[in-house]
Amino acid sequence: MFDSHIGVAEAPEIDDGRPVPTGVPGVYLYPRSFETIISLLREGITALAAGEPFRRLTIPPVISRRTIEHAGYVKTFPQLLGTVHSYTGDGKAWGKLAPLVDEGGDWHAQQQISDLVLLPAACYPVYETLTGLALDEPRKFHVEANCFRQEATAETGRLRTFRMVELVTAGTEEYCLAYRGHWLERVAGWFSSLDLDVAIEVADDPFFGPGKKLFQAAQRMQELKFELKVPVGDGLVQAIASANFHKDHFGEAFEFTVDGAVGNTACMAFGMERIVLALINAHGPFADRWPASVLSAIGGGDD
Numbered sequence: 447m448f449d450s451h452i453g454v455a456e457a458p459e460i461d462d463g464r465p466v467p468t469g470v471p472g473v474y475l476y477p478r479s480f481e482t483i484i485s486l487l488r489e490g491i492t493a494l495a496a497g498e499p500f501r502r503l504t505i506p507p508v509i510s511r512r513t514i515e516h517a518g519y520v521k522t523f524p525q526l527l528g529t530v531h532s533y534t535g536d537g538k539a540w541g542k543l544a545p546l547v548d549e550g551g552d553w554h555a556q557q558q559i560s561d562l563v564l565l566p567a568a569c570y571p572v573y574e575t576l577t578g579l580a581l582d583e584p585r586k587f588h589v590e591a592n593c594f595r596q597e598a599t600a601e602t603g604r605l606r607t608f609r610m611v612e613l614v615t616a617g618t619e620e621y622c623l624a625y626r627g628h629w630l631e632r633v634a635g636w637f638s639s640l641d642l643d644v645a646i647e648v649a650d651d652p653f654f655g656p657g658k659k660l661f662q663a664a665q666r667m668q669e670l671k672f673e674l675k676v677p678v679g680d681g682l683v684q685a686i687a688s689a690n691f692h693k694d695h696f697g698e699a700f701e702f703t704v705d706g707a708v709g710n711t712a713c714m715a716f717g718m719e720r721i722v723l724a725l726i727n728a729h730g731p732f733a734d735r736w737p738a739s740v741l742s743a744i745g746g747g748d749d
Contacts, residue, residue: 463731465719471600473607476719479731483722484609486733488590490745491611491716494636495588500613505571505591508562513574517699519566526595528564531557564594568610569713576616576702581709584617584625602679602723609718615711618704622691622712629714630672630689637687639743642676642724649673649688678723686720689713 465474476484508530514520520527533540535556546553565571568591576585590611597604615625630646637644649671670693673685690713697709704710725744729736 463726470606472597472605474605479733480722480726482733483725484718486741486744487716487718487721488611490636490743491613492588493745494632495613498586500586500588503572503587503589505565505568505589507565507592507594509565509571510574511559511561511563513570514563514566517570517573517696519570523566523595526566526597528566528594528596530560530562530564532560534558565591566595567591567593567715568612569614569711569715572614573616573696573700573711576696576709577700579702580706581616581702581704584615584621584704587612587614589614602682603684603717603720605719608720611716611718612713614713616697616702616704616709617712618707619693619710621704622710626672626689626691626712626714630674633687633689633714633716634674636743637674637676640725640740641728641737643728645675645683647673647675647685649685676721676724678720678727684720685717686724687714687716690715 461477461479463477463479465476465480467474511529514527531554533554533556539556543553543556545551568589569587572587572589588611590609592607593610594607597606613629615622617625634644634646648669670691672689674687674689675683676686678684678686692711692713694708694710696711697703702709725736729740733741
């Protein structure tokens, strides 16, 4: 069965291209046809970035808890952060807790928070690598990671575990603003060439900062984050990518400079599963049946 509103198969027995639900909201299994489109997107983003000196890094799904605390994420998004806990007691104490597993009890009551948390965005480990550096030219990173956010809703595309590709830079304020503008325009054009109905909107969700409502208003005024929104299902429009300017927040947090001043950062972020959902919504689940012009534009067609 298939609910056309949410765009997710309930219990497919064949590869119909749609994510397969698991026993918990916001976590899905992905069939071969879905992963084929993911691969095409990777190739396309790589082609877009080929003309610039990006350092390629694959990011693990966990990050130092201290790094996330230092970056300000805990203060701003405590409800989204997934922490890593583990049992630190001895075998004798565990012997008393073990029966609770079968009983559905609190077998985890004595677990302690570890030095790791689940990665909420692909770019955070990059900023830590810049700690204390005095840069005389911009740095650029092309990163990919499996991320986690404890989302409260479970609509299509509102995932708790998801893949993110980011094109990140550190530089002067002028450079980062120009970088953000360049990539916003370029990616919007790329999505249009894929026959996606894209709209650019100023976002109001904060990257950081105390006082969420106050900061949201300030962010809208400063236009720190632009979202590229596209239909991903029947009547459902979501942000599938964003172009972000963080000002000197991470430069101050990690104490790096560019040309003698506190460093600024910017990034172009791609939500991979959401882009696939948008493409499936527009062209169907099987890439080999898409128009040749779309395959060429995404990077999956012959030159």
